[in-house]
Amino acid sequence: MSRHQFSRPTDGLKPLNVHDTTELLTPRLAWARITKHRDHGLAVAPVVLEKSNVMRDLANAATVLDYDCECVYGESTQPTWMRRVNVTPTGNEDFSPTLPSMRGRLFDQTLSSQEGPPSSLRTSPMSQGFPPVETESSSSPLDWLATNYLPNSSRVAMLVEEYFKNIHPLRAFAFIHKPSFLRRLDGETSKSYHNHALLHIICALGAHETTTPLDPKFVLLAGAKWAKIAQRLILETIDRVTIESLMAAVLLHDYAVRLGNFANAFMLSGLTTRMTQALQINLEYDTDILCQDTENGLPVTAKESRRRLMWSCYIMDALVGSGVDQLTLMDERDIKIQLPCNERNFTQHVPCLTETLHSGSWLKILPEGSDTKTLLPNMGIMAYFIRHVSIRKRVLRYIKHLGDAMVPWDPASEFALLDSDCRSWYDSLPASLQFTPDAMYIRKDTSQLGALCLLHCAHYQTVCDLYRLGAPALYKLRAAFDFPPEQGDFLRHLQQVLFDAARSLATIIGQAAGHGPRMLADSWLPTITYDSCRIMVYHLTQILDPCSENTKALAIATIPLLHSNINALKLMGSLNAIASSLSSAAETMLDRSGIESELVSQNIIPDDPYQSTEEEDASDSLRETPVQSAPDYVLNPLTIYRMARKSIPERHAPERASTTSAPKGKSVGDIGQSPCQVPSNSGAHSGQAELDVEQPSLEELQTLFMSDLGWAWQPADTAVGSGTEGAGLLPWAGGYPITQTQPWLPVFPFPRQS
Structure with a gap:
């Protein structure tokens, strides 16, 4: 014994x-x-x-x-x-690198965690949604990042802090009240972590942040099993919708995009939409916006958290839909809540009023005599980003319906109106949200520099999308305008604004990258950066005369911006699976263009960096008169839907008259691999995790996408009194503690899920 x-x-x-x-x-x-x-x-x-x-x-x-x-x-x-425990690991260096110099850094003082807790505390991995992560039998100081269970409380606290520092401020992800979340977390032990979907996905996202250079594939795979568990917990309780489970689903969608699992992200976007309907968070909880009745109703932070969560789902739907009616599930006209307040008011429990989505408007349910002069100062970076997304939705929808639009040089055209809206939005930004050196360092101090970078990148990306009319060959517009000779100046104006916007993108991204890769953490930035490269190379090689002296001088000034973009994409490699592929594609494009030499080549700008020559030729032949209409052929190849379709084994080309499915000569493995997923070797000795998973078929779902797809929201102006009970749930959505005063916060311990 x-x-x-x-x-x-x-x-x-x-x-x-x-x-x-x-x-x-x-x-x-x-x-x-x-x-x-x-x-x-x-x-x-x-x-x-x-x-x-x-x-x-x-x-x-x-x-x-x-x-x-x-x-x-x-x-x-x-x-x-x-x-x-003190032996240098001898496993595969790509997946579990030896880090003798990590003492005192982020992931130090770790022990091997191969043997897990007892089976009663061990959570089995799920078989869907995210790929498996496998490790060798040998020990590594970072093995705890690949376990099936969350680590001890000190490491969980570290991961949570990294999440709040780097992911929480981006877009509209700041829907969790950090002080309340940390207070509840500190009051619990690690034994109660295993059933919390939100905590699992927060730790998975927090594991992507490190101060030590590591292999990008290793960083991407850190915490992957926790994300699996989060998705399993969400799906197991799909009939008991809660605010907390919706928060987890939103973050899980972003995590799937980061790992290149676009099919999973696409399906999750639909799930979150249904969850918002069930929770009815498109409406204010009640008419007491300033929370003057402290004895009844939700506290101020709970109401603000619900608003932020709804707007986060709206942004997700807008980015997935990309202006295509079939793919867009939310209509902003049905969202009757005010915009999020600034972070100071949210953190410090300060009730306040803000404007609604449209500038100069506010809630109709406000009591008479309400002070509407302080609405704008109460709005923060998130509110302005939401307003921009609403403009971007209209811009992308306009681009998809050029055949029904007025000529863009008409002062009353849709183009002129959208251009004016973009300029008005940009002019409305307060000084604290301008991309100036002072604003950059102020936002960096509050962990919002990444959000500020994204705010301005989104603006210039939308300008590029609107002004792509001047470069129909670059974007392969199906119904491009024919510019008569007398509109030559207008065409050149479009092309110049497009080029200037691309250079502005490169400048902003380069300045943000100078403060560290964390400032480029948003999952949208790789696509924006790559598009910036395409536009600049296209302008220098096909719009201008490559042999002219002015073009050569402009090329010399632009080459540093191109290299800056490529370096930024490489920095994003540990944060987004697609970034490494796009950096390679951008380098190849720049090399073949000959901009850095005297031999400038044309027609080297790929529309889709993952598309084969045969597919490119086939798509070119189908641009004019498609047999059927499908979103694939009007979307940017790097949109979530297009990338998701690449991993569907049974996908088909509905616009092709002679083909309704994938060629028989290709196996499922040939067509089912998403090009941006992290590659791996399947050998038993590699020890690398695999990110190649089979995706559900969307072939039958395409028949469900109709132009009038939508829903009828409740006509009432608030959730209370319009068919919801307790904490804002519909009567059929059970499993929610009605007596909980803060339903937007995770409750520790959660009710056991059967």
């Missing part, structure tokens, strides 16, 4: 014996007694245990779960993991 002694020093407390007889304790009974006394703050006396590998796992689990226990082993019975 071996003796495993679990002891805990206490002041003046006599250790209690957990065994009253000399019988051998089974692993299950021993663990139960240890945890029972640990939870009561009692010391644990020596226990006689059976000699087995299970007991070694038990001792390891006690340490992993932060039980502050000292494990004493008999001779020759010390488990292998104890002997390996």
